[in-house]
Amino acid sequence: MADDRRGVVGYALLPKKQQSFIQDSLVSLCKSKGVDLVKIDQERRLTDQGPFDCVLHKLDGEHWRKQLEEFQTQNPNSTIIDSPASIERLHNRISMLQVVSELKIESETDTFGIPKQIVIYDKETLFDRQSWEFLKYPVVAKPLIADGSAKSHKMALVFNNEGLNKLKPPIVLQEFVNHGGVIFKVYVVGEFVKCVKRKSLPDVSEEKLESLEGSLSFSQVSNLTSDERNDDKYYKLMDLEDTELPPQSFITDIARGLRRGLKLNLFNFDVIRDARIGNRYLVIDINYFPGYAKMPGYETALTDFFCDLVRKSRSEEKEKDGIHMRQLVCNCDVEVRKIAINTCCNDGEEQEKPPILQVGGRRRGKRYRGGRNRFVTSLVVVLAS
Numbered sequence: 001m002a003d004d005r006r007g008v009v010g011y012a013l014l015p016k017k018q019q020s021f022i023q024d025s026l027v028s029l030c031k032s033k034g035v036d037l038v039k040i041d042q043e044r045r046l047t048d049q050g051p052f053d054c055v056l057h058k059l060d061g062e063h064w065r066k067q068l069e070e071f072q073t074q075n076p077n078s079t080i081i082d083s084p085a086s087i088e089r090l091h092n093r094i095s096m097l098q099v100v101s102e103l104k105i106e107s108e109t110d111t112f113g114i115p116k117q118i119v120i121y122d123k124e125t126l127f128d129r130q131s132w133e134f135l136k137y138p139v140v141a142k143p144l145i146a147d148g149s150a151k152s153h154k155m156a157l158v159f160n161n162e163g164l165n166k167l168k169p170p171i172v173l174q175e176f177v178n179h180g181g182v183i184f185k186v187y188v189v190g191e192f193v194k195c196v197k198r199k200s201l202p203d204v205s206e207e208k209l210e211s212l213e214g215s216l217s218f219s220q221v222s223n224l225t226s227d228e229r230n231d232d233k234y235y236k237l238m239d240l241e242d243t244e245l246p247p248q249s250f251i252t253d254i255a256r257g258l259r260r261g262l263k264l265n266l267f268n269f270d271v272i273r274d275a276r277i278g279n280r281y282l283v284i285d286i287n288y289f290p291g292y293a294k295m296p297g298y299e300t301a302l303t304d305f306f307c308d309l310v311r312k313s314r315s316e317e318k319e320k321d322g323i324h325m326r327q328l329v330c331n332c333d334v335e336v337r338k339i340a341i342n343t344c345c346n347d348g349e350e351q352e353k354p355p356i357l358q359v360g361g362r363r364r365g366k367r368y369r370g371g372r373n374r375f376v377t378s379l380v381v382v383l384a385s
């Protein structure tokens, strides 16, 4: 780490996410690099907890947003990963993919985009086939809202008009693009980018389309376990090994562009290769804070990212507002504690000392913001030089 203090990353996650993400292997690798992962108590005010160099979260709601705002105001040097406003954009399947259309990436061999799609708000428009005649069957019907609920993952592959009856607007109708039954999931962790293959829905040929009835409902296909897939003849025939990954540099360019455009650090996106064209890639979904534990080498990628964040927030701390500051960092035992407080605290002292810009530390497991106190166990004092 940049200084002697250990980095602290506070996390606020739903129980399921916490269980999959906060694994011992990640916690101990972070620890060995000087960063502690600390669970945020969601029952208590965020501003009463910490200090945190970084707050990592996947929680929604106005109450939580307010907590984050308040925390950021009181702790301008801490980083919130990621900002609720940026995450919000991914909760709507139209705004989610808009950013892809705005990307400009040069490649001589490959192209990218999104499938043709339309948002349908009511049944009238849904059954008015003319209003979306530019879409050919089959189409995928997706709930417009992608808020992480089970409902928001419930999709239908619609083969003909008959299949429209079961749909419940607001939905996005998206052209189903044949892609060889394999989807590419691209995981992004700050600068880090990793592309993996997963099973997807199989291609639908024109002949098959004619014989298929109405629609097929499905949910989180690429998350099914191999047992679940093998039990179902629909998925049995596909083979991942034979599929070539998309060019790494092309995918990395898209990932970097999306990261900038979305102002997000932790997300993944699903890409399919259009079987009709071969070198055309379509982004069909973007997810905030996905299942990183399924990504090979997730511990290293995340640990490097956290270390980087801590380093950056500390160097910003020192050069904030153009003032060069000195930091006194003490992990106090009784004697050092006395000396540190006597040396640093302004109260009642007349001798010349550099002005104190910021005092922080821990007292009986709580945050300490200055003043004399003999129970302070660690102290960070920022002095103007």
Ligand SMILES: Nc1ncnc2c1ncn2[C@@H]1O[C@H](COP(=O)(O)OP(=O)(O)OP(=O)(O)O)[C@@H](O)[C@H]1O
Binding pocket: 115, 140, 142, 146, 152, 153, 154, 155, 174, 175, 176, 177, 178, 179, 183, 199, 200, 201, 219, 220, 221, 222, 223, 270, 272, 284, 285, 287
């Ligand atoms: N336009 C499309 N063309 C072909 N297949 C598609 C298309 N859209 C979705 N799929 C298939 O349906 C699956 C689910 O779609 P999508 O990724 O949009 O849903 P999701 O519930 O948001 O998924 P995730 O679990 O990744 O959040 C995809 O993984 C892919 O297999």
Ligand SMILES: O=P(O)(O)O[C@H]1[C@H](OP(=O)(O)O)[C@@H](OP(=O)(O)O)[C@@H](O)[C@@H](O)[C@@H]1OP(=O)(O)O
Binding pocket: 016, 017, 020, 058, 146, 147, 148, 149, 185, 220, 222, 223, 268, 287, 288, 289, 290, 291, 292, 294
């Ligand atoms: O864990 P969470 O509940 O956040 O679920 C996320 C899930 O991760 P998991 O594998 O840990 O379940 C992700 O899987 P991968 O893309 O990485 O395969 C993806 O399906 C996200 O869309 C889910 O987020 P949601 O859209 O529901 O918010």
Ligand SMILES: [Mg+2]
Binding pocket: 270, 285
């Ligand atoms: Mg997806």
Ligand SMILES: [Mg+2]
Binding pocket: 146, 285, 286, 287
């Ligand atoms: Mg999704």
